[in-house]
Amino acid sequence: MDDFFPSAYMTTEMDDYVTQDPLDYSGDYDTGPTQATGMCDRSWVRQFRGWYEPPLFWTIFTLGAVGNLLVVWIYSTVRNRLKTMTDVYLLNLAVADLLFLCTLPFWASDAIKGWEFGRGLCKTVSAVYKINFFSSTFLLMCISVDRYIAIVQVTKAQNWKEKRLFYSKLACVAIWVISTLLAMPEFLFAQVKTGLNGTSFCVMVYWNNANNRTKILVLTLQICMGFILPLLVMVFCYSVIIRTLLRARNFEKHKALRVIFIVVFIFLASQLPYNSLLMVEASQAANATITDCAMVKSFDVAGQVAKSLAYTHACLNPFLYVFVGVRFRQDLFGLIKSCSRRMSKDEIPKISMVPIRPSVVTDTETTPALSL
Template sequence: MDYTSPTPMGATEVNAIKYYDYDSSVTEDYRDFSNPCDKSFVRDFRKYYEPPLYVIITFLGVLGNALVIWIYAFYRTRVKTMTDVYLLNLAVADLLLLLTLPFWAADAIGGWTFGPVLCKINSACYKINFFSSMLLLTCISVDRYYVIVQTTKAQNSKKKRLLCSKLVCVIVWSLAVVLSLPEFIFATTKDSEDSTWQFCTMVYHNNQNNRTKIMVLALQILMGFCLPLAVMFFCYACIIHTLLKTRNFEKHKALRVILAVVAVFVLSQLPYNAMLMVEASQAANVTITDCHVSLSFDIATQAMKGLAYTHCCLNPFLYVFIGVRFRRDLLKILHHYGFVSPSGKLGKTPFRSSVMSDTDTTQALSL
């Protein structure tokens, strides 16, 4: 993102310096320091940190999410519950988001060489799938709450809920497109100060007060973290309360799954969103004026952004492959294509539903 922070009250000397932002490579005209602040180290860190990390995340994420889509494509009658619909859309959203990472890795190495149109498209595709993924996680939490806590109502309205889930997915994708409009409008390429390379970034036209930048950041924090987190905490708290009251079920395994889902979401998303909050504060009212503090902030932001991306490759394992049903279906597909023998252990495993699988009444509580 590209912005010029307002000059602090009473400042008499202004020096333009290079400032690295976590959504792109570098911005310019950062005017909050009394002396020039050399941030070339941040670019070097990004060059060596992001590409290998993004390659690993993309490889694991594409493999996991492609397997999920493959299972749904192989078993066409499998998409018969709300959670199935949400999981399929989540896999598509995560897969499409992961496909934007190689472009950002290339940008970290040698700047943006793909032109302004692809810059805008790549930025928008990233945000569309980011918001879709987070909103679909919210929908999965609500559906699990409804199936486990509101068991009777859930059983009596299966067909209606399945139809509703498809409508919800259309709304989620449409909302994600709307939330990504800032990328369509403001994302573009910019030359570096020495004009030796370009970077893909958000360029706002009201740099004097940064209101647009603050609104964009606030929107991402609210819809991409705060809302999903609040819904997940409420739904899973109610689910845990219900599980603790049940008897004769392997509720400790179900509790581990729930805690893992919430823990991974918080640990991967909270640090990055905390950095977004600091940047929004910086845009609204200059809070970082020391060069060393700014360097540390930039490095931490780059690291936390990479951590946030890991959620895309972990989703298939958290929401899908922890369930015996998906593992059994995968084994059947592998056997169908001759990759495994029919005597595999999972092939003989009696069916037990996952807490993330939409099943009848109490079966949804066990793994």
């Protein structure tokens, strides 16, 4: 999609523009000054992308679609209405992941045979991808805040129950608006670029200004808003939750701690490598120091792997944040059991909501606690 360290190897069809961001494999060669040769052969990187990305993207798309559609189905048919803050956030998270997953087939096709869908769809798909990237991370952040309130501020959580539900819906509206604003660079700078081999690609093409200020600003905004801010909030909330649970005399304490560590670990494992490379790229845009062709190709490949790792979060979210909830699992198993009895299509499965052990993932009527 985009390109690491293009300042060392620029091919500009338009004098006023330069390419950016992670992964632009728009041509097999990029000309420019290098320490080794005057021309960097990057055809192998292009071939690697065509071999590596499509099967992985389709796998993420399939698994993520099944998991997130199940979430939407349960909330829309079994529960009928959103009762808690967590319900609101989880439903919006599933919708955001589904919209994000819808962009992966386009990028899979782009990796194999280039961009064949026109400039308008290039901008739209790029913007939709970035909107749902930001909204997903913001929603994960809100879920951690909601768990903090439910476990650490138990009395306030009970007293402000109705207000919390209203505020959660308001927060979701704000998240979608802010995410759309943060995706404006995709609307402005996404272009269809033709490489030296005649193949077209959908890439980010930034205005060529002093010291690549536009590129650095966009990358910095993505790193800070899409990774550092949610990470700091999640670390703070879960740290306080862990301290509270350690003091509590609760037989579910160890299960709760396990869920927290898994959630934070998966977020770091999927997002840290990609954002680390974005930091290096922003630094490179400010002061180009990497000019060796082999090094550039290595970072290109690393960017592909890190990007695809970040994408896996879309198919893991249902299992991390929804399916671990006792109530949701009960709803799902009841729905499967009802379907197995070949119920008529017009009959909505009725699942008895028997009392269960509370779970922070489901934010039940009583004091929540994480469970697996």
